Amino acid sequence: GQQLNQSPQSMFIQEGEDVSMNCTSSSIFNTWLWYKQDPGEGPVLLIALYKAGELTSNGRLTAQFGITRKDSFLNISASIPSDVGIYFCAGHLYVYNQGGKLIFGQGTELSVKP
């Protein structure tokens, strides 16, 4: 089946540092999405990207839809303790006879040292 490779799997950073994570796939997606999951909660949508090359910001978060449509990255600037959680990328594609599907990456677990 379709696979999304998300890296890194986990990271410990110092408060105030910038963070970068990315996802790559062998499939071409027509949407890239980034979610954050706080401890004990469900994933919440942070950023949605709909066009190849699109660069979108949401506060301290910036995400880009790769030109090849097979990759995306998420940057967090000046990290703070509440950035702790698991970040998931997801790509949307249409599969013949199955309709649209959202494929999720394995997640990047972010921990911040105070």
Added chain:
Amino acid sequence: NAGVTQTPKFQVLKTGQSMTLQCAQDMNHNSMYWYRQDPGMGLRLIYYSASEGTTDKGEVPNGYNVSRLNKREFSLRLESAAPSQTSVYFCASSITGFYGYTFGSGTRLTVV
């Protein structure tokens, strides 16, 4: 708050017991999904319902059944719970996956 509501939030079952996880959304979404989340495994799709009246298997359907009761509600049933089904279960819904899914807050299930 509008969104996806899951019940119960926590549950402990003995091996062999059955239970139904409930999910309801009030956003008039067409599609609904059940995922399980295990450490290091990400989100794995169990079953989904593209529209009212239809259900399809996902990546890990064995041991589960689903019912799309109406447009709002999509339930997940464990007929005979096994320890391997200890997990966090998430329900999600969408108008179309192109714009992403909205997730519930999860049910934490332990089978002993």
